[in-house]
Amino acid sequence: MATDTRVILICSGKGGVGKTTLTANLGISLARQGFTTAVLDADFGLRNLDLLLGLENRIVYTAQEVLEEECRLDQALVKHKQEANLSLLPAGNPRMLDWLKPDDMRRIVDMLKEQFNYVLIDCPAGVEDGFKNAMAASQEAIVVTNPEVSAVRDADRVIGLLNTNAIKPVQLVLNRVRPKMMANQEMLSIDDVTDILALPLLGLVLEDEQVIVSTNRGEPLTLNSLNSPAAKCYLNIAKRLQGEDIPLIDPLEESSGFGAKFRRLMQTKIF
Amino acid sequence: MAMTLRDIINKLLRRQRASASTARERLQLVLAHDRSDLSTELLDQMRKEILEVVAKYVEIDVDEGAVSLETEDRMTALVANLPIKRTMSGQIKLKEPINKSEENPQETEDKEQNS
Ligand SMILES: Nc1ncnc2c1ncn2[C@@H]1O[C@H](COP(=O)(O)OP(=O)(O)O)[C@@H](O)[C@H]1O
Ligand SMILES: [Mg+2]
Numbered sequence: 001m002a003t004d005t006r007v008i009l010i011c012s013g014k015g016g017v018g019k020t021t022l023t024a025n026l027g028i029s030l031a032r033q034g035f036t037t038a039v040l041d042a043d044f045g046l047r048n049l050d051l052l053l054g055l056e057n058r059i060v061y062t063a064q065e066v067l068e069e070e071c072r073l074d075q076a077l078v079k080h081k082q083e084a085n086l087s088l089l090p091a092g093n094p095r096m097l098d099w100l101k102p103d104d105m106r107r108i109v110d111m112l113k114e115q116f117n118y119v120l121i122d123c124p125a126g127v128e129d130g131f132k133n134a135m136a137a138s139q140e141a142i143v144v145t146n147p148e149v150s151a152v153r154d155a156d157r158v159i160g161l162l163n164t165n166a167i168k169p170v171q172l173v174l175n176r177v178r179p180k181m182m183a184n185q186e187m188l189s190i191d192d193v194t195d196i197l198a199l200p201l202l203g204l205v206l207e208d209e210q211v212i213v214s215t216n217r218g219e220p221l222t223l224n225s226l227n228s229p230a231a232k233c234y235l236n237i238a239k240r241l242q243g244e245d246i247p248l249i250d251p252l253e254e255s256s257g258f259g260a261k262f263r264r265l266m267q268t269k270i271f
Numbered sequence: 272m273a274m275t276l277r278d279i280i281n282k283l284l285r286r287q288r289a290s291a292s293t294a295r296e297r298l299q300l301v302l303a304h305d306r307s308d309l310s311t312e313l314l315d316q317m318r319k320e321i322l323e324v325v326a327k328y329v330e331i332d333v334d335e336g337a338v339s340l341e342t343e344d345r346m347t348a349l350v351a352n353l354p355i356k357r358t359m360s361g362q363i364k365l366k367e368p369i370n371k372s373e374e375n376p377q378e379t380e381d382k383e384q385n386s
Binding site: 152 | 274275276277278279280289290291292294295297298299301302305306344345
């Protein structure tokens with residue numbers, strides 16, 4: 001039985017910013033590091049965590065059947081093929097949108113806490129019931145956002161709600177960073193986003209075509225493509241989550257070569 | 272407002288400024304409003320009433336007056352910037368007894384960005 005389980009909500013406000021991709025990659029990375037990890041798909045109206053993990057054909061039960069005692073928890077948990085430390089639990093299926101209440105979420109998470117070191121909750125977009133239910137069962141949160149005005153604005157809404165509900169720590173992951181655009185100041189900088197949202201940065205994830213390839217295959221990058229730029233970012237995030245002091249990659253460094261030095265000069269704040 | 276070397280060069284060349292600065296400023300403004308639960312109408316109403324109250328006591332430059340929400344580190348403050356008119360001798364101009372505070376037309380809309 002695991003003690004001190006960390007229950008982490010992965011949320012964003014806006015949809016399509018990379019919550020599910022982060023959940024899948026973080027799940028694999030933590031499992032790799034030897035932690036028993038459950039990923040709970042709370043976005044079951046439009047579920048796709050199963051797809052990203054390549055487990056879509058193996059789901060039989062959901063949390064609902066567990067709570068109604070139609071099956072045992074271990075029957076509903078879908079163990080990952082390569083990473084035995086990782087299991088997926090869908091909170092529900094798309095037909096049962098109204099079913100889940102905050103208390104159901106708490107009960108199922110309490111059961112998961114009995115046997116896992118980490119519970120990662122993949123949260124639905126929005127700030128309505130789906131989000132609130134998932135938040136009810138969480139202790140801490142990772143807010144995922146992109147360096148774009150709409151994503152940052154929605155993240156701010158979510159952070160406000162997390163704060164009022166005493167979820168902490170709340171940390172930030174900035175996804176889809178494009179070093180060149182940032183260097184050219186055509187994209188909000190890392191400092192811009194962390195200053196505006198006033199959150200500690202758990203990590204950034206580079207924009208990476210390999211993410212799409214990995215979703216096609218149902219194999220998160222952190223499983224087999226450890227050298228891709230985004231995979232390195234996800235691994236760093238997993239390490240920092242454990243308190244390891246891993247320096248941030250410098251996106252300006254990433255856009256190396258010719259213009260990098262010049263671009264850095266151009267970013268100098270004058271006043 | 273922070274300016275980078277690129278911003279300055281763009282300005283000198285009369286080029287459009289890099290969009291990240293614009294994004295940052297637009298976000299700061301919109302978030303100040305999002306974070307308070309005040310609607311724009313309520314804020315305008317409050318702005319008007321604050322100006323009226325102050326105008327009862329000192330003569331303020333209504334056109335320069337601005338009441339806005341500003342935000343830093345998730346703390347939002349209501350900031351009123353109301354320049355008081357001075358007399359020739361440099362004294363603060365107190366309000367004359369006659370009440371003419373009614374005549375403050377729509378001074379509110381585009382006064383938010385004078386920081
Ligand atoms: N770092 C990245 N680089 C490139 N594409 C990404 C990255 N992160 C996410 N994506 C893509 O963005 C889309 C939305 O990601 P997803 O994780 O499903 O977001 P959410 O769960 O927040 O809705 C997916 O098509 C995914 O492949
Ligand atoms: Mg998702």
